[in-house]
Amino acid sequence: MRVICTVNGVERSADDVWEGESLLYVLRERMGLPGSKNACEQGECGSCTVYLDGVAVCACLVAAGQAAGRDVVTVEGLADGEELHPVQRAFLDAGAVQCGFCTPGLVVAVHDLLEREAAPSDPEIREALAGNLCRCTGYEKILDAVRLAAARAREETP
Amino acid sequence: MKAHLGLAAGVGAGVGASPQRPDGRLKVTGEFAFSSDLWAEQMVWGATLRSPHPRARIVSVNLGPALAIAGVRAVLTHEDVPGRKRYGLEHADQPVLAFDEVRYQGEAIAIVAADHPETAARAAEAIEVVYEVLDPVTDPEAAVLADSPRVHAERPNLLRHVPIRRGAPDVSAPVVVSGVYDVGMQDQAFLGPESGLAVPADDGGVDLYVATQWLHVDRDQVAESLGLPPEKVRFTLAGVGGAFGGREDLSMQIHACLLALRTGRPVKMVYGREESFFGHVHRHPARLWYEHGADEDGRLVYVKARILLDGGAYASSSPAVAANAATLGIGPYDVPNVTMDAEVVYSNNPPCGAMRGFGAVQACFAYESQMDRLAEAVGLDPVEVRVRNALKVGDLMPTGQVVEGAAPVEQLLRLVQRRPAPGPADLLPGGTANTTRGEGVVRGVGYGIGIKNVGFSEGFDDYSTARVRLELVGGRPAVLVHTAAAEVGQGLVTVLAQIARTELAVAQVTIAPADTSVGSAGSSSASRQTYVTGGATKAACEAVRERLLARLGRPGLRLEDEQVVDDDGRPVASIADVLGGEAVEETVEWRHKPTHPLDPVTGQGDAHVQYAFAAHRATVDVDVELGLVRVVEIATAQDVGKAVNPRAVEGQIQGGTAQGLGLALLEEIQVVDGRVRNPSFTDYLLPTIMDMPPMALDILELADPDAPYGLRGVGEPPTISSTPAVVAAIRAATGAALTRVPVRPEHITGTA
Numbered sequence: 001m002r003v004i005c006t007v008n009g010v011e012r013s014a015d016d017v018w019e020g021e022s023l024l025y026v027l028r029e030r031m032g033l034p035g036s037k038n039a040c041e042q043g044e045c046g047s048c049t050v051y052l053d054g055v056a057v058c059a060c061l062v063a064a065g066q067a068a069g070r071d072v073v074t075v076e077g078l079a080d081g082e083e084l085h086p087v088q089r090a091f092l093d094a095g096a097v098q099c100g101f102c103t104p105g106l107v108v109a110v111h112d113l114l115e116r117e118a119a120p121s122d123p124e125i126r127e128a129l130a131g132n133l134c135r136c137t138g139y140e141k142i143l144d145a146v147r148l149a150a151a152r153a154r155e156e157t158p
Numbered sequence: 159m160k161a162h163l164g165l166a167a168g169v170g171a172g173v174g175a176s177p178q179r180p181d182g183r184l185k186v187t188g189e190f191a192f193s194s195d196l197w198a199e200q201m202v203w204g205a206t207l208r209s210p211h212p213r214a215r216i217v218s219v220n221l222g223p224a225l226a227i228a229g230v231r232a233v234l235t236h237e238d239v240p241g242r243k244r245y246g247l248e249h250a251d252q253p254v255l256a257f258d259e260v261r262y263q264g265e266a267i268a269i270v271a272a273d274h275p276e277t278a279a280r281a282a283e284a285i286e287v288v289y290e291v292l293d294p295v296t297d298p299e300a301a302v303l304a305d306s307p308r309v310h311a312e313r314p315n316l317l318r319h320v321p322i323r324r325g326a327p328d329v330s331a332p333v334v335v336s337g338v339y340d341v342g343m344q345d346q347a348f349l350g351p352e353s354g355l356a357v358p359a360d361d362g363g364v365d366l367y368v369a370t371q372w373l374h375v376d377r378d379q380v381a382e383s384l385g386l387p388p389e390k391v392r393f394t395l396a397g398v399g400g401a402f403g404g405r406e407d408l409s410m411q412i413h414a415c416l417l418a419l420r421t422g423r424p425v426k427m428v429y430g431r432e433e434s435f436f437g438h439v440h441r442h443p444a445r446l447w448y449e450h451g452a453d454e455d456g457r458l459v460y461v462k463a464r465i466l467l468d469g470g471a472y473a474s475s476s477p478a479v480a481a482n483a484a485t486l487g488i489g490p491y492d493v494p495n496v497t498m499d500a501e502v503v504y505s506n507n508p509p510c511g512a513m514r515g516f517g518a519v520q521a522c523f524a525y526e527s528q529m530d531r532l533a534e535a536v537g538l539d540p541v542e543v544r545v546r547n548a549l550k551v552g553d554l555m556p557t558g559q560v561v562e563g564a565a566p567v568e569q570l571l572r573l574v575q576r577r578p579a580p581g582p583a584d585l586l587p588g589g590t591a592n593t594t595r596g597e598g599v600v601r602g603v604g605y606g607i608g609i610k611n612v613g614f615s616e617g618f619d620d621y622s623t624a625r626v627r628l629e630l631v632g633g634r635p636a637v638l639v640h641t642a643a644a645e646v647g648q649g650l651v652t653v654l655a656q657i658a659r660t661e662l663a664v665a666q667v668t669i670a671p672a673d674t675s676v677g678s679a680g681s682s683s684a685s686r687q688t689y690v691t692g693g694a695t696k697a698a699c700e701a702v703r704e705r706l707l708a709r710l711g712r713p714g715l716r717l718e719d720e721q722v723v724d725d726d727g728r729p730v731a732s733i734a735d736v737l738g739g740e741a742v743e744e745t746v747e748w749r750h751k752p753t754h755p756l757d758p759v760t761g762q763g764d765a766h767v768q769y770a771f772a773a774h775r776a777t778v779d780v781d782v783e784l785g786l787v788r789v790v791e792i793a794t795a796q797d798v799g800k801a802v803n804p805r806a807v808e809g810q811i812q813g814g815t816a817q818g819l820g821l822a823l824l825e826e827i828q829v830v831d832g833r834v835r836n837p838s839f840t841d842y843l844l845p846t847i848m849d850m851p852p853m854a855l856d857i858l859e860l861a862d863p864d865a866p867y868g869l870r871g872v873g874e875p876p877t878i879s880s881t882p883a884v885v886a887a888i889r890a891a892t893g894a895a896l897t898r899v900p901v902r903p904e905h906i907t908g909t910a
Contacts, residue, residue: 020276034195035188039349039399040431044839047349075188088186092178095805098813099647100185100192101349101399107186123584130848133839135349135400136647137809138816139847 005067007031008077014064023067024048024059027074035075035104039133046132049105049112050074056112058131075104078111087111090149091142098136106132110146119150169719172660173867176805179652180669181397181645192397193369194353198424201355202231204410204417205278205427207268207285208436209260212296212506212832213309214289216258219268223284229273230281232420239416241385245408247375247511251310252472254383254412260289261309261471262508263833264436271417271425294506294832298468299445301503309471309504317469317502318477320484322761324556325495331451331459335531339448339524340898342826343468344441344817346513347844350399352409352437353428356418363390364415369398371405373642374678383412384419388674391415395672401646402817403512404438406683407474435837439474439511440827442467442502444483446524456536456543460495461488465521467502467510474511476502481616482517484761485557489525490567490609490771491547496556498761506832512683514817515610515877522608523821523899526882530604530889540605540886541575549609558762561769564860564870566797570773571607573795573856579603580777580791580852587779587786589848598783601790604886607773608878611766612871613686613750620686620767621749623677624654624694628662628702628733629741635720635733637662637699640670643679643691648873649806650687654695656803657866661699663717664733677747685770685871688802693866694748701744709736751864768862772796772875774815774883777851780891785903787823787888789849792880795856799870804857811876812853818880820845826900 003026004013014030024041027033027050037047041060048059051073059074078085084092087110097103106129113120113128120128125146134142171177184190221233236243236257243257244250256267268285272278295301295308301315309315354368363386370376373393381391398405410427417425429437444467451460465483469476484500500517513519533543548567554560586594614620625640637658645651655667672679679691707715707722714725722730756763775793780786794811801807817825824843828835836842861868885896894906904910 018274018276028195029197032197033188034191037192037349037399038194038351038428040839042431042838042840045349075186079187084183084186091186092182095176095809097179097182097185098649098809099348099350099398099400100181100190101647103185104188126584126847127590130846133349133844133846135347135402135817135844136813138812138814138845138853139850140812140853141805141809142847 001065003064003068005069006071007033008073017064019065021064022060023062023064026064027059033074033076037101037104039101046109047102047105049108056109075107078107085111086152087114087149090145090152094141094145094148096137096141096145102132102134106142110149114150114153118153169659169663169665171656173656173802175656176803177652177656179649180655181651190397192350192399193367194351194428196355196367196396196426198355198357201424201426202271202273202421203275203278204414204425205270205275205282206266206413207282209256209263209265209267211260211289211291212263212294213292214260215292216256216260217288217290220286223286224270224281227277227281227284229277231271232417233268233270233281234416234420235268239383242382245379245383245412246473247407247475248477249473261506269413269417271421296505296507296832298466298503298505301505302466302501309506315504317473317504318480320480320500320756320761321759322484322496322498322556327497329460329495332454333452333535334449335528335535336449337528337531337897339446339527341444341520341523342900343443343829344513344821344825345435345827345842346402346404346438347842348400348402348404351429351431351434354396354410354414355424355426356414357424358418358422361390363392364418365392366411366415367394367396368411369396369405371401371644371646371683372681373644373672373674376408376411377674379408380412380415384415393674395644398644398646401682402514403516403683406512406681407439409437431839432837435834439509441513442469442479442510442520444520446520448524448528450528450532452532452536454536456532456538456546458491458493458547461493462497463487465500468505468507469502470505470507470509472509474509476511479517481756482611483521485765486518486609486611487521487525488556489522490549490607492549492553493556498556507829508834514814515874516684518608518610518878519881522878523882526606526879530886541571544571544607557756557765559764559766563862563864564797565769565771566858566860567607567771570771570795570797574773574775574793577775577793577854583779583788583790585788587781587788588784593784593786594781599779599781600891602778602780602887602891604776604883604890606879606883606886607771608875610685610770610874610878612689612770613684613767615753615765617753617755620680620690621747622679622691622694623745623747624691624698625676625743625745626658626695626698626702627741627743628706628737630734630737631666633734634666635664635737636666636668637664638668638670639695640676641679641691641695642672642674642676643687644672644682646682648810649803650691652806653688653692653802657692657695658699661696662703663719685873688869689865689871690750694746696866697748698744698746701746702742705742706736768865768870770870770875772879774880776883776887778884778887778891780888780906782892782906785906789819789851789884791851791854793854794876796875797858797860797870798872799862799865800859800868801857802867802869807857807872808855810872811855814873814876815853815880816845816850818877819884821899822881822884823900
C-alpha cells in the first residue's frame with residue numbers, strides 16, 4: 001500500500017508498504033529518517049517517541065497505515081535549521097548524552113513535557129519520563145538537562 | 159589559562175576539562191548513524207534461525223520451504239562456512255552455525271537473506287529442522303561433578319578452576335560467620351540492538367560496519383571463519399548503542415559477511431529485542447559459599463570461599479571472569495589467610511561472559527554481605543568493621559601482589575558515611591501506585607565497597623595503537639587522531655581529543671572513525687580504554703611533538719597555545735610556521751606495565767595492572783508489608799586517579815551505580831530448564847527514572863604514578879558495590895537475610 005503523511009512539515013509518501021509495517025519502520029527504512037530508534041519495538045523503551053498529531057507516541061506501536069493523512073514530527077524535526085532546539089542544547093550542556101540511543105526519544109519526550117509544564121518538579125519530570133529507558137546515565141544528567149532547559153526557557157520568557 | 163602538567167597549554171578543553179562530546183550534536187538531532195541505521199543501494203536483510211531447545215541433536219535440516227519463498231536470496235548453514243567453523247574469545251568452541259548438536263536455547267542454526275526483513279524472518283521460520291531433544295545440563299553444581307553428562311563431548315564441564323592459597327589453610331578464629339549467596343543472571347541490556355551492514359568488496363573481501371567493543375579481535379575471528387586473509391576483511395565501527403561487555407563476543411558479524419559474500423549484495427542484520435537476549439552473553443549467575451573468621455575485635459583472620467559460576471554453553475570469556483572472581487574475591491581487605499576456589503562450568507544454559515564488573519560483581523555481593531554479618535557478630539558498625547580490615551598501600555592481595563599507588567579504602571568509606579542523611583523521599587515505596595500512605599514503611603542504610611582490576615590481566619599482551627597527525631588545515635594547525643578503539647558511549651572520543659589538545663596545544667582536533675586500517679586498540683572493556691588508548695594517544699602526541707620541535711634544532715622548547723615557546727614562555731615560532739606544508743605523523747603501540755600469570759596451584763602472581771575502588775552508601779525506604787523498596791539516595795565515593803573529563807566520570811559513576819541497583823532489585827534473566835522466560839523489556843526489568851534516586855558523588859584524584867596523567871579506570875567500580883549497599887540497606891530496614899539478588903518482594907515479606 002501507499003502511505004502519505006506529513007513528516008516534519010513536509011508531505012511524504014512511501015510505496016509498497018506491507019500492512020504489518022510500523023510507523024517506525026516506515027520512518028527509518030522508507031523515509032530515510034532513522035533518528036527514531038528501535039531499542040525494543042514493543043513500546044517499553046520510548047526510544048522511538050514521535051509526535052502524531054501533536055501527541056507523543058511510540059512509533060513502533062503505530063501501524064504505518066494509521067499514520068496516513070496525519071502529522072508526524074520526529075526528533076529530526078525539532079531543530080530550527082542549524083539552530084538546536086533548547087532541549088537538545090540542554091542535553092549537550094548537561095552531559096545527558098552517552099551512547100545516545102535513548103536520546104532522540106528522550107528529547108521528544110522532554111520537549112513534550114515542557115510544552116505541557118514549563119516548570120516541572122522533579123517528581124513530575126520522573127513521571128513524565130518513566131517510559132523512556134536509558135542504560136548509560138542513571139538518569140541524573142537527564143534530570144539536569146530537563147531542569148536546565150526549563151530554567152533557560154523561564155529566563156527567556158520572564 | 160592553566161598549564162596542564164607543564165607539557166602544553168592554552169587551548170582549553172584539555173585534560174581535566176569537560177568539553178562537549180564531538181558526537182553530541184549528531185546524537186541529539188537524530189543524525190548519528192548507529193549500526194542499525196545503515197543503508198546501502200541494493201541492500202538485503204539477514205535473519206537467523208535459532209534453536210528452540212537448550213540441548214538437542216540436529217537430525218536433519220530442510221531448507222526447501224525457505225528457498226521457495228519469493229524474495230529470499232540465500233539460505234546458509236554450517237556447510238556454507240568456508241573457514242573455521244567455530245569461534246570464540248578464549249576457546250574457539252562455539253559453532254558459527256550449529257552442526258550435530260545445539261547446546262543452548264537460541265543457538266544459531268541457519269541464516270537467510272531476503273528483500274524485506276519480514277520475508278527473511280518468515281523464511282527462517284520456514285526452515286524445517288528435526289531435533290532429537292536431549293536432557294539439558296542446567297544445574298551448575300551437578301555439572302561440575304565428574305559423572306555429569308558433558309555439554310561438550312570432548313572436554314569436561316569444568317571450564318576453569320582458579321585456586322588461591324595464602325597463609326595457613328587450617329587456621330581457626332574465635333568469631334566465625336558463614337553464608338551461601340546467589341547472584342542471578344544479569345543482562346547488559348544495551349539499548350542499541352546487535353546490528354551491522356556487510357558490504358561485499360571487489361577484491362573478494364568484505365567490509366563490515368558494526369557495533370562492537372574490539373574491532374580487531376572481531377575481524378580476526380570473522381576472517382578465520384570466512385577463510386579469508388585478515389586484510390580482506392575490513393571493519394569500521396558504526397555507532398554503538400551501549401555495550402557493557404555484551405559486545406565482546408561475536409553476534410551477527412560472521413553471519414552478515416557470509417550472506418554478503420554469497421548474495422553479492424550489502425546485507426543488513428538487526429536483531430529485535432527478543433533476539434538480542436539470545437544474541438549475546440550475559441553476566442554469570444553464581445553461587446558463593448563464604449566463611450569469614452575474625453578475632454573479637456572484628457579483625458579478619460581468614461576467609462575460605464568457593465565461587466561457582468555458570469558459564470553456559472560456550473566458553474566466551476569465562477576463564478578470565480573466574481580469575482577475577484578469585485583474585486578479587488575477598489574484597490578490598492587485608493586478610494592473612496585465604497583459601498579461595500573459583501570454578502566456572504559449562505552447562506546448557508545461556509552462554510555467559512563479559513559484563514561490567516566481570517566476576518568482581520558476584521564476589522562483592524557475597525563478601526560485603528559477609529562483612530555485615532561479621533559486624534553484627536562482633537557488635538561493630540558496618541563501616542567500622544570494614545575500616546579495621548581495609549586494604550592499604552603496601553598490603554598484599556591474596557595473590558601476593560603488592561597494592562601500589564593508592565588504596566583509599568578507609569577514606570572512601572568515611573566519605574560516604576559522613577554524607578548528610580537524605581530527607582524524606584519524593585515518593586514512597588510503590589511509587590505513583592499509591593500502595594501505602596506511609597504505614598509499614600521503614601528506612602534502612604547500608605554500605606558496600608568493592609575492588610576491580612583495570613586492564614587485561616594474567617600476562618595478556620595488552621596494548622593499544624594510536625596514529626596522530628599534525629598538519630595545517632586552512633592555514634591553522636590541526637590534529638587527526640586515529641585509533642581502532644570503540645566509542646561505546648563512555649566518551650572516549652571526547653577524552654582522546656582532550657589528550658591531543660593537552661599534548662600538542664592545538665585547538666582543532668578530529669577523531670577519525672575507528673577501523674581496522676590502524677593497529678589494534680584492544681577492547682573497550684575492563685575500564686581500560688582511557689588508560690591504554692589514552693596512553694597510546696598521549697605517546698603518539700609526544701612523538702609528534704618531539705619531531706616538530708626537532709625542526710627548530712634547539713633544546714628547551716615546548717608548546718603553548720598553538721605556539722612554540724622557550725623555557726621562559728617567550729614565543730619562538732607558531733606551530734603553523736614550524737609545520738609549513740610538511741605534516742608530522744607518528745603511530746605508536748603502547749603498553750602498560752606487564753602482568754603475570756597466576757600459579758595454577760597457589761594462585762600467586764602479579765596478575766593485575768591496577769586496582770580501582772568505589773564505595774557506596776544506600777538509603778532505602780521499605781514497605782515491609784508489601785516487600786516494596788524505594789531507594790531514597792545513593793552516595794558514591796570513588797578514586798579515579800585523575801578525572802580526565804570530570805563530567806564523563808560523573809556519568810560513568812551514575813550509570814554504573816544504576817546497573818548495580820538494577821541487579822540488587824530488578825534485573826534477572828529467568829532461566830527455567832535452560833529456557834529464558836523473560837526475553838523482553840516488558841519482563842526483564844531495567845531501572846527507569848522512577849527507580850533511580852538522587853546520587854551524591856565524592857570523586858578522589860589520587861594519582862597512580864604508573865598511569866597516564868595518574869588516571870585510574872572508572873567504568874566498572876561503581877557497578878560493583880552499589881548492589882551490596884542496596885541489599886544491606888534493605889536488611890537494615892527489615893532484618894531479612896536476603897542472600898540472593900535480585901531481591902524480590904517475597905524475599906522481604908518472607909512469603910517466597
